[in-house]
Amino acid sequence: MAGAGPSPGGAPPPGEGSWSRWGPDDERGALNLIGPDAVRRGMAAVRAGESVTLGLPMITGKGPLAAMRQPMQHFMARDGGDYAAGLPERGGFGFADDSILVACHGTTHLDALAHVWRDGQMWNGFPASSVTSRGAARCGIENAGPVVTRGLFLDLAGAGPGLAPGEAISAARLAETVTAAGLAPEPGDALLLRTGWLRQWRDGAAGVDSCPGLGLDCAGWLRDQGIALAGADNIAVEAFPSPDGAVMPMHIAAIRDSGIYLLELLDLEELARRGVSEFLLVVAPLNIVGGVGSPVAPVAVV
Amino acid sequence: MAGAGPSPGGAPPPGEGSWSRWGPDDERGALNLIGPDAVRRGMAAVRAGESVTLGLPMITGKGPLAAMRQPMQHFMARDGGDYAAGLPERGGFGFADDSILVACHGTTHLDALAHVWRDGQMWNGFPASSVTSRGAARCGIENAGPVVTRGLFLDLAGAGPGLAPGEAISAARLAETVTAAGLAPEPGDALLLRTGWLRQWRDGAAGVDSCPGLGLDCAGWLRDQGIALAGADNIAVEAFPSPDGAVMPMHIAAIRDSGIYLLELLDLEELARRGVSEFLLVVAPLNIVGGVGSPVAPVAVV
């Protein structure tokens, strides 16, 4: 269904992206960096042998939620109230059943590479026109598959108030902080950042119109380190709004140009409380064929 | 909101269930068996360092789906077609956004302990009336948290046609087959069974009105082995319809009486192809507060 022919856009300049690094047909991007070594590195990081969920609670009508999206809804198709009202258990069996309607980017979620584009081109040059009402014919979330690798945790907020509204972390500061934290990224690792925004939001001290996060030049640093996935306790991983009128430029540089996955709206409070810096990370997007994202409940095995 | 007071039902007879084993307030059941040892045992089972998804593709209108449920729907709120139709990229940014509506038990999913009851009582004696239109106030899926443990794989179908329609495996046969396969379950393990039903369904050779699977007395065997979670490539893990008119009796014996979790509609074809028998299993239910189940894409790290 994709519109064929030349696109007005084009590949990122040499050294500023990763197109065709894994071949012209690749739809997985930087997840290709995760091989058995990364999996074993992740397992080797496990200390306590305990599992921590990084997923936000999903409750009808509750956020945080970007203004452009609609809140999730949880519907009960059968429940205990039905039986209390007189429905008999049948054959010794009573049950409840439910459904959810959820914006795939409206709670803790993993962006598909098909989520964003510039100049009509997505990751690896696939045309934006391959994403239609039928979903993404290219770079849909079903290409991601499970993400199992070592996770590195960088707590930029600590016990303090967290970053300022819209504050952007530069690549230099990011590199410095990573080093200061004793983290040594290797190709295929995932990097999770706590900006403090989620706690601020819960405290009523921050809204959804702006978030602190990574600045544009961090995309290059992530790519240089071989980071396969970057996540944060905010809406977009990157800081927004962007000071120069660009819209989500780091999304473009990370996802579109470099195939790096973004994992958003993480709850990193428990990791912060535990003070862990590395762990086995498992992110298992729902297998939504053509999905441009998936709600997830990422797991840190610490 | 739960109706208080005595219930006409009651705890399973001694030796036939696990109520109050983890205290009168427990809402996690047999997942309590999963501790650091089980996590490490799972990691020790990893050989290739590769990750396999066990989740079915999720596609609008596609099954397999029990007749009582409605098919999933994938909606695009923004897509590349909008831009092809003239919407300008704004600030160098084009994007797609989507939503899903899905029955929580209508694709690969984990049942919450709140999913079933008998005589008005769920796991550990909690009243069915605690499950209302607001969701499950008790034993909701948010209590499960991530499941990270060793998984054992039992391929009952192999290269053959699989079990017969509605065929029920007895506990004796299950035990025998487990032993023959060289599997040695330990407390906290997960057991995944391939009945062949999914392949039959894909081939048009089986419908959703019956499934082969575990027989009623398997629940006791699972409990005795300390299995925390049992999964299968069919609709209900257990065989149905039940020959004696009982409805899903093994659900009651496993979930309600013993707190054992059921993981259903797994795609185990790749595990079968690889011939693995144990692995690290990660199941990460969405954090749906009050959910009586969650769609999942379980991960086997093999």
Added chain:
Amino acid sequence: MAGAGPSPGGAPPPGEGSWSRWGPDDERGALNLIGPDAVRRGMAAVRAGESVTLGLPMITGKGPLAAMRQPMQHFMARDGGDYAAGLPERGGFGFADDSILVACHGTTHLDALAHVWRDGQMWNGFPASSVTSRGAARCGIENAGPVVTRGLFLDLAGAGPGLAPGEAISAARLAETVTAAGLAPEPGDALLLRTGWLRQWRDGAAGVDSCPGLGLDCAGWLRDQGIALAGADNIAVEAFPSPDGAVMPMHIAAIRDSGIYLLELLDLEELARRGVSEFLLVVAPLNIVGGVGSPVAPVAVV
């Protein structure tokens, strides 16, 4: 499925309701007052022969919406963008397709008699327990059928700012205003009131936490006049919050005790501009079997 047996509640005192007026099995209430005479009276009220919609625009995420409900969503399953992106028209045919998800009380809507109850009893004594996850087994919106009758329009706001927040109109004032407006209600008529709240809401001058509207004692007056349906340009027809801690008492007195239908969130601006006082009203609820309300676009033929 309804719980049988005696209820702790009971019929309204003599003269304060209409239970069993149309028989013990009646599920239509005051709509029984609408016979051929009312239809002809409505048609006789038509002057210009023009049709005016009283339904609010339905737009994804837009209100007004009571805080307890979720916003409507409009999903495109196929659109022109898909074709712009390369989908060929097939056999000379291109098309668009869409779906809506809408709270039945979340835009202009008609309440079913099953919408409210007190002491466990709905209209005519039917038990609240007949309304379950399967919908309303009694008094669902499918019992209403089309409402075709004379409509009377009472503009309480005129060119002024409208009623004050939460202001309740007493029965005496209602009667007086009706007379002053030259209206002469007859059994089976519908009465539509413009409080000015909708305009205030659009101007940002009013929220959804309170509305001016009818006071509790108006229910009796409506019943005495034989009004079959009362509507307004606000959330609940009645004023709220109620000063005495009662919740929606006029809903109970009108719907539950008297079988009078309420039609809410009307857009009455055009009727006001035209200065009409009577017209043919047609309200055609969707035939949702077991629905406790229906979104509608009522029509005034003026």
Added chain:
Amino acid sequence: MAGAGPSPGGAPPPGEGSWSRWGPDDERGALNLIGPDAVRRGMAAVRAGESVTLGLPMITGKGPLAAMRQPMQHFMARDGGDYAAGLPERGGFGFADDSILVACHGTTHLDALAHVWRDGQMWNGFPASSVTSRGAARCGIENAGPVVTRGLFLDLAGAGPGLAPGEAISAARLAETVTAAGLAPEPGDALLLRTGWLRQWRDGAAGVDSCPGLGLDCAGWLRDQGIALAGADNIAVEAFPSPDGAVMPMHIAAIRDSGIYLLELLDLEELARRGVSEFLLVVAPLNIVGGVGSPVAPVAVV
């Protein structure tokens, strides 16, 4: 948002359509034929003063439904079961609340002019690209407004079995049957046809893969008569599949070329039982801004 510029398609040949008849900006098409005269003609057709709904019951998972669409779902957000399970009435008030998810063309519905196109052009030459994930910027259902006019009823099935599967009525036969029935269409009238398909479907004697209905050349006849809206007790008003490989050609000729509205999946059984041939028809589409159709419960006042 619509892509501007010339289109490869074009206006229908002279005499074979109605483009620009009501001006180049018109988005209402043949509904412009309905003026005060048509409204009065409709009212004059009322005999009994009774109202009949023509809308199908809407029930979770029930059809009839074209294979490309998903079934409707009715969700209860609050119900009597919740109270039976222990939720107290608050302030003397208990209530139920619900939502529906429905394909706008998946039950009795009115097509918007934005529903179909050929050669990239909709009614009056508007580009198909004006219909995106945001809905129809042109010719959406909100342009229709209420339809109030005289309805003519043609019962092609009578007491017999109805038309044969896929049988197409020619314009000549249609004209003849109309005359034989004593109907005299005037501009602005609506014509409703009973093919017998709905009864066949209910009896299990017909599926959704084909329907009897109007043949392609009927569109011209309808236009010549000034019919504003044509409806039927089938999926598409027109017969399908088309014998020559064209897809829904009469949709194109009626809606796209002539601005005639189609009203589909009507329940005309009661009209047939009553033997009425003309009546006041009211169709009140929900005011879905940008909708390409709307579920409706049309009313025949007979």
